[in-house]
Every structure is written in C-alpha cells, then in structure tokens.
Amino acid sequence: MTILVPVLGDQLSLGLSSLRDQDRARTVVLMMEVADEARYVRHHRRKLAYILSAMRHHAGALRADGWTVDYVRLDAPHAPSGFTAELGLAIERHAAERIVVTEAGEWRVQAMLESWEARFGIPVEIRPDDRFIASHAEFEAWAEGRDNPVMEFFYREQRRKTGLLMTAAGRPEGGRWNYDKENRKAVAADLFMPDPPRFPPDEITQDVIRLVRTRFQELDGNLDEWDLAVTRADALKAQAAFLDEALPSFGDYQDAMVTGAHRMWHSLLSPYINSGLLDPLELCREVERRYRAGQVPLNAAEGFIRQIIGWREYMRGIYWLAGPDYIDRNALGHVRRLPSFYWTGETDLNCLRQCLTQTWVYAYAHHIQRLMVTGNFALLIGADPKAVHLWYMEVYLDAYEWVTLPNTLGMSQFGDGGLVGTKPYVSTAAYINRMSDYCGACRYDPAQRVGPDACPFNSLYWHFFDRHRALLESNPRVRNMYRSWDRFGDDTKAAVRAQADAFLATLDEAPYGPEARPGI
Ligand code: FAD
Ligand code: DLZ
Numbered sequence: 001m002t003i004l005v006p007v008l009g010d011q012l013s014l015g016l017s018s019l020r021d022q023d024r025a026r027t028v029v030l031m032m033e034v035a036d037e038a039r040y041v042r043h044h045r046r047k048l049a050y051i052l053s054a055m056r057h058h059a060g061a062l063r064a065d066g067w068t069v070d071y072v073r074l075d076a077p078h079a080p081s082g083f084t085a086e087l088g089l090a091i092e093r094h095a096a097e098r099i100v101v102t103e104a105g106e107w108r109v110q111a112m113l114e115s116w117e118a119r120f121g122i123p124v125e126i127r128p129d130d131r132f133i134a135s136h137a138e139f140e141a142w143a144e145g146r147d148n149p150v151m152e153f154f155y156r157e158q159r160r161k162t163g164l165l166m167t168a169a170g171r172p173e174g175g176r177w178n179y180d181k182e183n184r185k186a187v188a189a190d191l192f193m194p195d196p197p198r199f200p201p202d203e204i205t206q207d208v209i210r211l212v213r214t215r216f217q218e219l220d221g222n223l224d225e226w227d228l229a230v231t232r233a234d235a236l237k238a239q240a241a242f243l244d245e246a247l248p249s250f251g252d253y254q255d256a257m258v259t260g261a262h263r264m265w266h267s268l269l270s271p272y273i274n275s276g277l278l279d280p281l282e283l284c285r286e287v288e289r290r291y292r293a294g295q296v297p298l299n300a301a302e303g304f305i306r307q308i309i310g311w312r313e314y315m316r317g318i319y320w321l322a323g324p325d326y327i328d329r330n331a332l333g334h335v336r337r338l339p340s341f342y343w344t345g346e347t348d349l350n351c352l353r354q355c356l357t358q359t360w361v362y363a364y365a366h367h368i369q370r371l372m373v374t375g376n377f378a379l380l381i382g383a384d385p386k387a388v389h390l391w392y393m394e395v396y397l398d399a400y401e402w403v404t405l406p407n408t409l410g411m412s413q414f415g416d417g418g419l420v421g422t423k424p425y426v427s428t429a430a431y432i433n434r435m436s437d438y439c440g441a442c443r444y445d446p447a448q449r450v451g452p453d454a455c456p457f458n459s460l461y462w463h464f465f466d467r468h469r470a471l472l473e474s475n476p477r478v479r480n481m482y483r484s485w486d487r488f489g490d491d492t493k494a495a496v497r498a499q500a501d502a503f504l505a506t507l508d509e510a511p512y513g514p515e516a517r518p519g520i
C-alpha cells in the first residue's frame with residue numbers, strides 16, 4: 001500500500017508531523033510547484049524564487065534522509081496549476097491508497113485538504129502542525145470567555161508552559177515579564193551595525209531565478225544580489241550569525257529606522273522560520289542558553305523570545321479563531337486602493353520612499369517600517385484593509401496568510417475594530433522623526449501641520465481621528481486625542497482638514513484592489 005504525503009511550500013521541515021512514524025519504504029512524499037500558488041497574489045519575484053528554491057533544496061534533503069520524493073516542477077510539460085489537480089495525478093501515478101498531510105497554514109488551502117477524501121475516495125489524515133507551540137485547542141481555551149484576549153497574558157502562559165526565562169520558583173526571570181520599556185532607543189547612523197550573512201545563489205537557485213524571470217515577466221521585485229539561505233544548514237548559519245552579532249543589541253534598537261540599513265539588529269529569520277527551515281522553539285531555547293551564559297542581556301533575550309512565543313503564536317491563534325471571513329472585516333469602512341507608488345517607490349515622502357524601495361529590493365522591512373511607515377500611511381489615507389493585506393502578502397518573503405492577515409488587517413489597519421490592537425496604530429511625523437533619520441532628508445517639514453512644506457502625516461493624522469470620531473471617541477486609549485483636537489479651534493481645524501483633503505486628492509489609486517487578484 002502506498003501512502004502519499006503532500007508537503008507544501010511552507011512545510012519544509014524534516015520533522016513535519018505528516019512524516020512522523022511513516023514507513024519510508026511505502027511512502028511517497030509529493031512536492032508540487034503550482035501556478036495557482038505563485039499567482040494568487042502579485043508576488044514579489046524574490047519571494048517566488050525563495051520559496052521555489054527552498055522547496056527544491058528541501059526535496060534533496062528529504063531524499064538524503066531516505067524518503068522517495070515525487071517533485072512536480074512548475075516548468076513540467078503539463079503546466080501544473082493547483083494542489084488538488086496535482087494530487088489527483090499523483091494518486092494515479094503511485095496507485096496511492098492513503099494520504100497523510102499536515103494541516104495547511106491558511107483557510108483557502110485547508111479547505112482543499114478537507115475536500116480531498118470525498119473527491120478522491122481514499123482516506124485522508126490531516127495532522128496538526130506541531131511546529132507551533134500552542135495548538136488550536138489550547139489557544140481557543142485560553143481566549144474563551146475573555147473580552148479582551150490580549151497578547152501579553154497569552155505570552156505569560158507560553159512562558160510558563162515552555163519554562164523559557166522562568167526561575168526555578170516559577171517566576172519570570174529578573175522579576176518582570178516584559179522589558180519592552182527598555183527597547184525604544186533611537187539610533188545614530190554611525191553606530192556599528194553588523195552585516196547579515198550572504199548566501200550566493202547555487203545552481204538550483206540560479207535555475208529558479210531564470211524560471212521566475214521568464215515565467216513571471218509581469219511581476220516586480222529584485223532578483224539580483226541574491227543573499228538568501230535556501231537550506232536548513234545555511235538558515236542555521238544565519239541564525240548563528242544573528243545570535244552572535246545582533247541579538248545583544250536587538251532589544252535596544254528594535255524600533256529604530258536608519259536610511260540604507262535594512263537589517264540593523266533584526267534577525268531576518270522570519271522567512272526561514274515560516275517556511276520551516278528553522279524551528280522557533282529550538283531558536284528560543286538557544287537565545288535563553290546565551291542569556292544564561294551571560295552573552296546576551298535580559299531585555300534582548302526577553303524581547304526576542306516574546307516576539308516568537310508571544311506575538312507569532314498569538315497571531316496564529318487569532319487567525320484561526322477569527323475564521324475565514326476575517327479577511328473581509330473593515331471596521332472603519334475604508335475603500336481606497338493603495339497609491340501606485342507602493343509598487344514603484346516613487347514618492348517625495350522620504351520615509352515611504354526609503355521603506356518601499358528597500359521592500360522592492362530585499363522583500364524585507366522590519367516591524368516598525370511595516371507598522372509605522374507603510375501601514376500607518378495606508379491607514380491614515382483610508383486604504384481598504386484587504387487591499388493593504390494583499391500588498392503585504394505580495395511583497396514580503398515571510399508572508400503567509402496565517403501571520404500576515406492578523407498583522408495587516410488586524411494590528412496595522414484596525415480592520416477588525418480592535419481584536420488585535422486596542423487602538424489604531426497611527427502617528428504624526430513626530431514618531432517617525434524620533435525613531436528614524438528619514439525626516440532630515442525629506443522635502444517635507446515634520447514640525448509643520450499646514451502649508452506647502454507641512455508633512456502630510458500631520459494633517460492626515462488629525463483628519464483620521466476627526467472622520468472616525470463616532471467610532472473611536474469612546475476608546476479610552478485615544479480619548480485624549482479628541483481633547484487635543486478640540487483645543488485646536490475652528491480655524492485651525494478647518495485648515496488641517498483642507499490640508500489633508502488637498503493631499504488626498506493628489507493620490508492616485510493603483511489598479512490592484514482587493515478584487516483584482518484571481519482566486520480570491
Ligand atoms: P525580528 O525583529 O528579528 O523578530 C524576531 C521574530 O519574531 C521574527 O522573525 C518573527 O518570527 C517574530 N515576530 C515578531 N513580530 C511578530 C508579529 N507581529 N507577528 C508574527 N511574528 C512576529 N511577520 C511575518 O512573519 N510575516 C508577515 O507576513 C508579517 N507581516 C506583517 C505586516 C505588518 C503590517 C506588520 C506590522 C508586521 C508584520 N509581521 C509579519 C511581523 C514582523 O514585522 C515580522 O515578523 C518581522 O519584521 C520579521 O523580520 P525579522 O525576522 O527580522 O524579525
Ligand atoms: C507561497 C507559495 C508559492 C508562491 N508557491 C508554492 C508552490 O508552488 N508550491 C507549494 O507547495 N507552496 C507554495 N507556496 C506556499 C503555499 O502558498 C503555502 O503552503 C500555502 O499558502 C499554505 O499555507
């Protein structure tokens with residue numbers, strides 16, 4: 001009897017639950033490069049090349065581990081289109097009698113997996129994805145009955161469960177759960193910043209880059225200066241370099257932004273963790289070991305571990321808890337498409353130009369660039385949260401719906417009305433100016449609210465609160481904004497509104513709205 005084990009592009013882990021306890025002699029692992037996954041959003045070409053190359057390398061790792069792998073390539077003569085069609089062909093090829101698969105990372109693909117048993121008439125076992133620390137049931141049990149399921153309390157549960165940074169007496173290491181207050185330093189551009197390691201493209205990656213260049217000519221995104229790891233061995237090297245060189249300062253400068261420095265002290269490990277090359281818990285244990293060995297300060301170790309066992313796990317829990325309709329939530333009723341400079345970077349708002357250009361080169365931006373520059377601006381101009389989400393799905397190497405959606409539609413765009421974030425993440429230029437060097441080189445003045453040189457973030461900020469007063473005024477976290485706004489006086493208010501309206505009228509709307517993607 002042949003068992004077929006489909007392994008998806010974000011399941012690149014040798015210890016995957018669907019492979020556990022299988023008899024290698026009777027099992028065929030099926031990996032499928034399919035056009036539907038490449039094209040269901042307008043992917044950045046670097047993201048496509050990364051996933052395809054990591055998949056091809058993983059097939060080699062599986063074979064070296066004794067598995068038989070049936071690998072379907074995108075350039076196969078029959079032009080593979082989707083997972084279900086490919087699975088049907090593979091069942092016939094191998095006369096498979098059973099399917100075992102690890103659950104998918106998003107509702108769309110999970111629905112496919114769940115349709116297979118009825119469609120193909122053979123048993124399909126869907127196993128939990130236990131690369132995550134909290135199971136669905138655990139998260140649901142934690143969230144049940146809480147009006148306000150905030151991340152911080154979930155995080156403390158995960159600390160207790162894993163024992164990470166806990167004392168023998170069951171107390172948080174250092175006496176506090178969270179050292180975030182120490183993580184808000186701005187940074188001088190001449191401070192030493194370690195370079196991330198670079199992994200030049202091997203033959204397989206070069207092949208994939210050629211394939212992406214020829215097949216996806218309509219797509220954008222830099223394929224040159226390849227530096228990404230595509231194997232677990234190289235991803236582990238990237239992990240070690242981060243732990244050695246950047247982690248000790250990770251906490252201090254987590255929110256800082258510097259022109260031309262895309263990495264600073266961030267890990268750049270999310271693509272490897274999310275596709276399965278790195279194991280999140282193993283990484284956190286290593287961070288803890290280094291803290292205990294005196295190599296890393298507590299604020300850095302705690303800050304990093306919180307991102308992984310706190311934020312990452314919490315976002316996944318929210319995604320599955322919120323259901324397949326979460327993507328259509330739009331609490332603020334925003335309908336505008338993103339301006340086309342989100343695809344070109346051509347704008348005179350320097351913070352946006354820097355973050356967008358960097359994104360189209362590296363398919364990477366760090367958290368504050370995503371939240372407080374591109375996300376902040378999209379929210380202030382009233383962009384459709386689903387369109388915003390799809391843009392992030394396109395451009396970032398680490399984007400998979402389970403993690404992107406709660407971060408974009410939830411945390412960044414307040415589309416869920418406050419399930420993930422208790423207030424909208426918007427700011428004036430003051431925040432960007434404090435945390436970056438972008439404003440110094442900008443044609444706009446971060447200190448002015450109205451006038452030809454006034455930074456657009458300033459009037460848009462007040463315009464945002466003004467137009468959403470009915471919904472937001474009762475929120476205790478933003479009530480003070482309305483007190484400040486009301487102190488402005490009618491003339492000033494009218495000038496700010498006019499300034500923002502005039503700016504909004506200059507924005508175009510890109511052809512890529514939420515309805516412009518096939519298959520969504
Ligand atoms: P580091 O700063 O080094 O952080 C360490 C790790 O913590 C990351 O690798 C990641 O695994 C985890 N992490 C930190 N914050 C979060 C978070 N909010 N949610 C989940 N994991 C987190 N992260 C993604 O993995 N995929 C996405 O598609 C994604 N989209 C985002 C969209 C928006 C609008 C925002 C505000 C955040 C988004 N994030 C996303 C979260 C975060 O920005 C990225 O995880 C982080 O920038 C990845 O870079 P890094 O590996 O250098 O992270
Ligand atoms: C994102 C992606 C892309 C671009 N291509 C493929 C592919 O050809 N084959 C594959 O198995 N997976 C791919 N992926 C990742 C899937 O979209 C991802 O596994 C699903 O979204 C489930 O989370």
Ligand code: SF4
Nearest residue numbers: 349351429439442455
């Ligand atoms: Fe961005 Fe305004 Fe600063 Fe220019 S002045 S970089 S637009 S925040």
